[in-house]
Amino acid sequence: MTKKQTGGTQRQSAQQGVVTDAMRFVARRENLDPQFVRQEVALGRAIIPCNVVHARYGLDPIAIGIGFLCKINANLGRSSLSSTMKQELQKVDLAVRCGADTVMDLSTGGDLDSIREAILRHVRVPVGTVPLYGAMTRVEQPEDLTPRMMLEEIEKQARQGVDYMTVHAGFRREHIPSTKKRLTGIVSRGGAILARWMTAHGKENPLYEHFDDLCEIFKKYDVSFSLGDGLRPGSLHDANDEAQFRELKTLGELTLRAWEHGCQVMIEGPGHVPMNLIQMNAEIQQKWCHEAPFYTLGPLVTDISPGYDHITSAIGGALIGWAGASMLCYVTPAEHLALPDMEDVRQGVIAHKIAAHAADIARGRAGARDRDDAMSKARFAFDWEKQFQLSLDPERAREKRESVLSGKKHKEARYCSMCGPKFCSMQLAQDCKVREKKEAKVAVRS
Amino acid sequence: MTKKQTGGTQRQSAQQGVVTDAMRFVARRENLDPQFVRQEVALGRAIIPCNVVHARYGLDPIAIGIGFLCKINANLGRSSLSSTMKQELQKVDLAVRCGADTVMDLSTGGDLDSIREAILRHVRVPVGTVPLYGAMTRVEQPEDLTPRMMLEEIEKQARQGVDYMTVHAGFRREHIPSTKKRLTGIVSRGGAILARWMTAHGKENPLYEHFDDLCEIFKKYDVSFSLGDGLRPGSLHDANDEAQFRELKTLGELTLRAWEHGCQVMIEGPGHVPMNLIQMNAEIQQKWCHEAPFYTLGPLVTDISPGYDHITSAIGGALIGWAGASMLCYVTPAEHLALPDMEDVRQGVIAHKIAAHAADIARGRAGARDRDDAMSKARFAFDWEKQFQLSLDPERAREKRESVLSGKKHKEARYCSMCGPKFCSMQLAQDCKVREKKEAKVAVRS
Numbered sequence: 001m002t003k004k005q006t007g008g009t010q011r012q013s014a015q016q017g018v019v020t021d022a023m024r025f026v027a028r029r030e031n032l033d034p035q036f037v038r039q040e041v042a043l044g045r046a047i048i049p050c051n052v053v054h055a056r057y058g059l060d061p062i063a064i065g066i067g068f069l070c071k072i073n074a075n076l077g078r079s080s081l082s083s084t085m086k087q088e089l090q091k092v093d094l095a096v097r098c099g100a101d102t103v104m105d106l107s108t109g110g111d112l113d114s115i116r117e118a119i120l121r122h123v124r125v126p127v128g129t130v131p132l133y134g135a136m137t138r139v140e141q142p143e144d145l146t147p148r149m150m151l152e153e154i155e156k157q158a159r160q161g162v163d164y165m166t167v168h169a170g171f172r173r174e175h176i177p178s179t180k181k182r183l184t185g186i187v188s189r190g191g192a193i194l195a196r197w198m199t200a201h202g203k204e205n206p207l208y209e210h211f212d213d214l215c216e217i218f219k220k221y222d223v224s225f226s227l228g229d230g231l232r233p234g235s236l237h238d239a240n241d242e243a244q245f246r247e248l249k250t251l252g253e254l255t256l257r258a259w260e261h262g263c264q265v266m267i268e269g270p271g272h273v274p275m276n277l278i279q280m281n282a283e284i285q286q287k288w289c290h291e292a293p294f295y296t297l298g299p300l301v302t303d304i305s306p307g308y309d310h311i312t313s314a315i316g317g318a319l320i321g322w323a324g325a326s327m328l329c330y331v332t333p334a335e336h337l338a339l340p341d342m343e344d345v346r347q348g349v350i351a352h353k354i355a356a357h358a359a360d361i362a363r364g365r366a367g368a369r370d371r372d373d374a375m376s377k378a379r380f381a382f383d384w385e386k387q388f389q390l391s392l393d394p395e396r397a398r399e400k401r402e403s404v405l406s407g408k409k410h411k412e413a414r415y416c417s418m419c420g421p422k423f424c425s426m427q428l429a430q431d432c433k434v435r436e437k438k439e440a441k442v443a444v445r446s
Numbered sequence: 447m448t449k450k451q452t453g454g455t456q457r458q459s460a461q462q463g464v465v466t467d468a469m470r471f472v473a474r475r476e477n478l479d480p481q482f483v484r485q486e487v488a489l490g491r492a493i494i495p496c497n498v499v500h501a502r503y504g505l506d507p508i509a510i511g512i513g514f515l516c517k518i519n520a521n522l523g524r525s526s527l528s529s530t531m532k533q534e535l536q537k538v539d540l541a542v543r544c545g546a547d548t549v550m551d552l553s554t555g556g557d558l559d560s561i562r563e564a565i566l567r568h569v570r571v572p573v574g575t576v577p578l579y580g581a582m583t584r585v586e587q588p589e590d591l592t593p594r595m596m597l598e599e600i601e602k603q604a605r606q607g608v609d610y611m612t613v614h615a616g617f618r619r620e621h622i623p624s625t626k627k628r629l630t631g632i633v634s635r636g637g638a639i640l641a642r643w644m645t646a647h648g649k650e651n652p653l654y655e656h657f658d659d660l661c662e663i664f665k666k667y668d669v670s671f672s673l674g675d676g677l678r679p680g681s682l683h684d685a686n687d688e689a690q691f692r693e694l695k696t697l698g699e700l701t702l703r704a705w706e707h708g709c710q711v712m713i714e715g716p717g718h719v720p721m722n723l724i725q726m727n728a729e730i731q732q733k734w735c736h737e738a739p740f741y742t743l744g745p746l747v748t749d750i751s752p753g754y755d756h757i758t759s760a761i762g763g764a765l766i767g768w769a770g771a772s773m774l775c776y777v778t779p780a781e782h783l784a785l786p787d788m789e790d791v792r793q794g795v796i797a798h799k800i801a802a803h804a805a806d807i808a809r810g811r812a813g814a815r816d817r818d819d820a821m822s823k824a825r826f827a828f829d830w831e832k833q834f835q836l837s838l839d840p841e842r843a844r845e846k847r848e849s850v851l852s853g854k855k856h857k858e859a860r861y862c863s864m865c866g867p868k869f870c871s872m873q874l875a876q877d878c879k880v881r882e883k884k885e886a887k888v889a890v891r892s
Contacts, residue, residue, distance in 0.1 A: 192874035235822035275808035376681035428638035
């Protein structure tokens with residue numbers, strides 16, 4: 001039984017036993033049984049972010065869930081102080097070329113509607129947003145926002161074709177006092193905006209209050225929820241604290257409510273977490289959020305490496321992916337310092353591709369190591385072209401080798417500039433083999 | 447009871463109950479009890495690589511062991527195809543400035559004796575070498591080496607002041623057949639040279655045969671053994687295989703023999719290992735090698751990221767450091783492709799400082815998180831100068847921020863170019879606090 005995407009969410013179709021085109025596409029892509037894909041979506045253990053509008057314009061669906069390859073997202077978008085639409089579209093292209101599975105447009109400056117529209121019409125990967133940023137451009141201060149403005153912004157973006165949206169609906173007014181003991185307070189922009197709103201008005205979070213209205217909009221366009229963690233820790237000190245876990249508990253409750261509406265849901269996670277607490281984070285999320293996919297930012301495993309936080313985040317990302325996270329949001333070398341430039345985007349994407357791939361291997365996902373094995377064979381055969389092709393960033397790998405050794409002679413050389421011809425271990429080891437074979441032949445002959 | 451370094455190894459002194467100057471220095475540096483340092487060295491769980499000659503010229507001793515902060519090493523040295531002595535000395539300076547705890551001179555080209563001498567007289571950190579490389583410069587092919595040449599080279603380097611030496615003494619002739627099933631054979635240069643020697647001569651590894659002679663030389667100058675893993679895996683496929691573990695078993699036997707001579711010993715480890723096998727590697731090493739410190743190369747957790755292998759290695763390094771490795775050998779972005787340049791050295795050192803620091807935090811080492819907490823406080827206070835000072839690479843952190851925001855106004859701004867003034871979460875969150883305080887005051891007054 002098949003069905004085009006003409007109505008209902010992927011979740012609703014899956015629960016009705018319908019294998020959609022999107023599920024079939026995902027199954028082909030990951031070499032899985034379409035029925036398995038359907039089942040995972042029906043159970044809520046996977047989502048296929050696939051807004052019906054974006055699907056009409058052109059979208060290559062992906063599945064985000066524990067039964068699928070670990071995905072990565074690249075955050076893009078201009079700020080009020082930096083970048084242009086053109087530059088951001090270039091970054092989007094680069095991010096997707098380097099392997100970003102989704103992109104989030106987190107623009108906070110310029111004409112947000114146009115940038116969003118341009119990105120949505122430009123890429124075939126799912127696009128996410130934080131609609132609160134768009135709403136904020138209509139007011140001076142967070143407290144000037146009205147619940148209506150928030151819902152209008154969400155509906156507008158849904159109509160544009162946004163595939164998943166971060167809404168910090170699980171951050172409740174009663175959680176605010178739990179942030180007092182923190183070193184870094186609230187580090188989520190959405191969370192901070194809502195905290196200010198709740199404090200100013202003395203009222204509950206409007207996204208929580210109007211959650212059923214949100215669900216209706218999300219269902220209509222099949223926008224997937226990315227339930228945001230407005231209280232994610234922004235420092236090792238604040239990791240796994242009361243504020244974080246109280247919000248997570250609420251996200252679990254909202255997951256069930258969204259599922260009742262037929263919506264797809266994933267859950268956002270930390271942040272900054274020391275390595276020894278990472279597995280626990282993944283386990284609690286799975287338990288409290290009923291196995292809805294976990295989408296984490298890093299986590300960063302130290303606080304002291306501005307300029308290199310893509311590495312700090314790749315370490316935490318690899319660990320949490322291994323522990324069961326389904327998508328890693330990249331962090332770039334510019335984190336905590338500036339809006340990422342092209343080189344930052346590249347470094348951020350590749351670092352997190354490494355993390356996600358390492359996680360796939362460690363989880364024993366079928367075929368995850370095939371490319372590594374092919375690379376190792378190419379290495380031992382000194383097949384440099386093949387090594388470049390199999391690299392996560394072929395361009396950079398080639399540049400680095402050829403920066404020292406260029407020219408035809410060196411291109412095919414059975415060594416690199418690290419060891420030179422006399423000290424190449426693999427060449428020496430292969431010479432042993434050749435020698436042994438010759439000796440064996442001589443032995444047979446004699 | 448105190449004792450100058452006028453005779454005997456650190457291990458011998460420790461076992462006699464003597465707290466040496468080096469132990470006291472280490473204790474001050476790591477804020478530990480000198481008796482604890484002595485005890486760890488006596489047990490063989492820590493080494494203080496501190497050649498009596500280098501100590502005379504000027505050396506700031508460090509301890510490498512599970513009871514101490516996780517250390518990192520930077521490999522340097524020119525090859526026959528790339529670099530000069532001057533360039534390598536610049537790299538040494540940069541590596542030490544960025545936080546390398548030891549450096550290894552792995553030169554395979556140029557006048558090796560002069561480069562080694564220059565580095566030893568230039569730095570105050572312990573210096574390691576692989577003396578087989580020096581020996582190789584005296585011959586055309588590995589099979590031309592004689593056991594005598596190897597011992598002479600080792601003694602010469604010991605006299606020069608080398609603090610620790612990698613010797614692949616645990617790689618026995620009977621291990622060679624175990625490498626046949628591998629994808630990448632032998633990837634250790636020392637291992638490959640010895641494999642060729644053993645195959646050509648049909649004899650046992652001379653470094654194994656003459657191990658007691660080696661011990662006598664090492665003891666005389668207090669050179670620490672870094673028992674090399676000639677059969678470390680060079681690909682995920684080859685990780686944790688028979689060849690690797692048979693050699694490791696032999697390294698455990700040699701550890702006991704070296705200890706009997708009064709020598710200090712650490713054990714070298716892999717290589718390329720998927721995340722799920724890393725902890726097991728550390729546990730087996732501790733068990734089979736009687737808790738001698740573990741000094742690992744990465745390990746790399748995927749094979750497909752040439753150009754970014756410092757990240758792949760930092761992920762594995764963080765994990766194995768957490769599992770108990772005492773020193774991580776850095777890997778740079780140039781790994782598998784070329785001899786590292788200045789930028790590669792910088793990236794490699796910082797990536798592994800991050801890994802080692804994350805490991806210290808995850809192990810719960812006393813005070814390990816203090817710097818992170820100070821950074822988080824500085825972040826929340828928008829104290830940019832302090833943030834830069836607390837960074838692993840202050841220069842780069844400053845450059846990145848100021849690349850977009852410069853000028854006095856921006857320098858002190860309570861935001862960066864990522865979010866701009868309106869979207870800074872920490873600023874918004876702090877405004878909440880201020881507002882609440884004001885309200886509280888009003889409430890008290892009224």
